[in-house]
Amino acid sequence: MKSEASPDGTLLVEYAGHSMRMSHWVFTPRVTHVPTSEVLFDLWGAETSLWDGTAGFPEPGVVELTLRHYPSGSETWQVRIDARARTYRFLAGAPEPVLASRLGERLRPAEPTV
Numbered sequence: 001m002k003s004e005a006s007p008d009g010t011l012l013v014e015y016a017g018h019s020m021r022m023s024h025w026v027f028t029p030r031v032t033h034v035p036t037s038e039v040l041f042d043l044w045g046a047e048t049s050l051w052d053g054t055a056g057f058p059e060p061g062v063v064e065l066t067l068r069h070y071p072s073g074s075e076t077w078q079v080r081i082d083a084r085a086r087t088y089r090f091l092a093g094a095p096e097p098v099l100a101s102r103l104g105e106r107l108r109p110a111e112p113t114v
Helices: 097-103
Strands: 002-005 011-019 025-033 038-042 051-059 062-069 076-082 087-092
Touching (some): 011 051, 011 062, 025 062, 038 076, 076 097
Antiparallel strands (some): 002 011, 011 025, 025 051, 051 062, 076 087
16 A cells, blocks of 8 residues: 655645556555545545546645546546635546545535636
8 A cells, every 4th residue: 555645734645555467566545534534535435446636735624537438548536625615626537426425425526617
């Protein structure tokens, strides 16, 4: 397992690594709000473990995840999670049912920007 923390220390993204075929690894993310220890978004588990992700921290309390579904990986989703507002927004890719379901467990969709 590997992990990375936001520069302000409020978010932790942990990755469960899964070895796939031909020495390919998939790193499935889970996002935790460090001050409360609350898991905000979790793709770990049998039905969701084929998601590969990377994280960026564009501002305090915010993580942007870039996600791909293995094995195709041809479509990419980018999701912005704002821990302060407790919201999420798809930045790239159409809202995907599994991702929206997992995001909606603890977060609400962000209001559209005008």
